[in-house]
Amino acid sequence: MAIEILMPALSPTMEEGTLAKWLVKEGDTVSSGDVIAEIETDKATMEFEAVDEGVIGRIVVAEGTEGVKVNAPIAVLLEEGEDASAADAVGATSEPDPAPTAEAPKEAQARPEALSDEAGTGTQPDTGDATKAPPAPVKDGERIFASPLARRIAAQKGLDLTAIEGSGPKGRIVKADVEAAEAAPKADAKPEAAKPAAPAAEVKTAPAGMGPETVLKMYADREFEEVKLDGMRKTIAARLTEAKQTIPHFYLRRDIRLDALLKFRAELNHQLTGKGVKLSVNDFIIKACANALQEVPEANAVWAGDRVLKLKPSDVAVAVAIEGGLFTPVIRDAEMKSLSALSKEMKDLAHRARDRKLAPHEYQGGSFAVSNLGMFGIDNFDAVINPPHGAILAVGAGVKKPVIGEDGEIAVATVMSVTLSVDHRVIDGALGAELLKAITENLENPVAMLA
Template sequence: MAEKIEMVALSPTMEAGVIVKWSKKVGDEIKSGDVLCEVETDKATMEYESMDEGTLLSIIVDEGAEVPVGQLIAIIGEKDEDVSAIIEEAKKAPVKAEEKPAAKASEEKAPAKAVKQTSGSRPTSRSGKIKASPLARKMAEEAGVPLNSVDGTGPNGRIIKRDIEKAIADGPATQVASSMREQVIQVSKKRKIIAQRLAESKYGAPHYYLKLSINMENIIAARKQINAKAKEKLSMNAFIVKFVAEALRRHPQVNASWQGDTIVQFGQVDIGLAVAQPDGLITPVVRNCESKGIAAIDQDMKVLIDKALNNRLQPQEYTNATFTVSNLGSFGIEEFTAIINPPGAAILAIGKSEKTPIVTANDQIVIKPMMKVCLSCDHRVIDGAVGATFLKDLKDMMEDPIRVLL
């Protein structure tokens, strides 16, 4: 008997998914656990595994289409089984395709002669490839002329031989001047959800910010000493996460969440680390940091970050952080403020460590590696004095690591 394969929620917040790619084709034999397709959720691109066995009789939804959770996407059954009635029924529930930007849609509807090609705007094929004749493409490659810097004069703006000859004659100055082009980029499901969640956090939770500088001299020395003997080098982020976890263990009011009628103080420290992806941020979560050493935290982070960069995180690996750390120091950022990542009530923004002149208690000027940090707090959960005490204790522990043992 034929089985209807419906879109399922692959993440806790998923309401719809985009079919990125079908891994099977009609007629293939399917076993339980086989990957049917890849689906872009609000957080990552994930594999959709079949729970049924049989022959893939029909693919209802094409690649690139957005499908609400619960809607039919394929049919599995016995070979040569008649599923025409199910297919006909599915046609009555139209699939919502990804909408094209208004500006681009209007250009496609306009007659070719009405589209004026301007420097910086190039006609492309459906695959996104700039339209050019094979000869023009070869000439451009040999002469080192970027196709996106050339105005096409052929049919429908196609780049032809005389366009490349003109670009070569005009010289590098013209090519450089026209190397930029206007683009309209479709917003991914993930970025839409990120925008929605961050807006809700920023304007729903009353943020306030606490800033100070931490002398990283002892942490840097300790890391250097450990890494000199270690088989695998430990990252600075692992050290930071460990000290943050210890500070949270001592200040449970900060490791908490606003729940409307209640405030939850979590029984473990699960720290999310913001990781940049091409279409937005994601926060893989290291669990139980309060009970792990720096090496264990570092190993967990490496696995999670690798998954994040390859869109392979599972929902339980990026949700429900009790606290978040965002480190932009590697980008040369000295100081910044961050938006709280729900359900947590605070996030710590880390800047780069740089040599800075400071004045000692004896009025001497010395050079120390100082790192600026900013703690964003939800005032509904964390009072100013509580946040300040937490941050001061974190600073004291990082400047004098022996305190962690006390």
């Protein structure tokens, strides 16, 4: 029986993606585990492997198609002995989808019915009874939508599909629903489920500001280039808007003297010569933040809507600029890692971030983030918290400045300005100040970080 290959959910939040590239063509034989396509999510380009073996009978979604919904059919796989006509037959009994929108590609609009009965798993067809599924039943003049496998099982067991409530997409009855009904038959009449009113807290209003048409009219007499937003840019815009609208930010600032750190770093790098490791100031900053989160454990926390989660490990995210946006790969258990191990891991994450090759678990999570613009000559700035993190440290450049020494004399020192942006729901002012003090002490006494 022909198998539909569905658009996979490659991250917990993925709702749609771009089918960037097919690595197979119609007529190619594939085995389980073969990479058959490259899928672009909002953050990365990931390889998609075949689950079953067979022959690619039909490619439903052309490469380059954007906005392909998760679980939408993208190809049809033929099993051994089937010819191409079997691929055309797939979806012949499926219900019509709503009218296609202007933005949706034609390949995604023509949606054959999935033979899989698990909405998120994709390609697990019934390989048992090959009897043709009975036609879809009708109740009160309305068609009851059910998968071919569910109709077939219901016919074999003598079950009335009009008395079964579907749990699949759009209320479709799937295999699990039929099996559940067989174990505990439902009443003859299926009452219409009452639609609960949305809680007041969930009601969304249109964002204030100018709409696209208003802005376009404003610049109609000016020459411009219109840049289409990709998935990453849309996600960044949505998350930053959410962050500034919903997170009560407050800011704590300090100047940190780097002379001891720079001297210690030079000594360590000399010892590491020939070992393929060169420590950066940013490596020390990450380590200092990780240690500080252990020293001030109450601040190692995230906002979880109706509660605060206090983390045990120090999972530190680090902002990495890439073309068109940024990633925040997470170094897990950073407090447990040596400076050299941390440095190697950060370089690897940054390299793969720029190639958009990070897996979702590598850029999701963490309780704290570091954003360093000092390398771009920025003296200081305020960073936006990346939800659900409790805080983010904005790091400026190390600049030589006149300072007053302990002896009261004026001297020259390398000073770095930092700003801690804090979520007041998670961390109060005094606690935030304690955390920033711990970060400062770690950086101004770098030898202690190795203890």
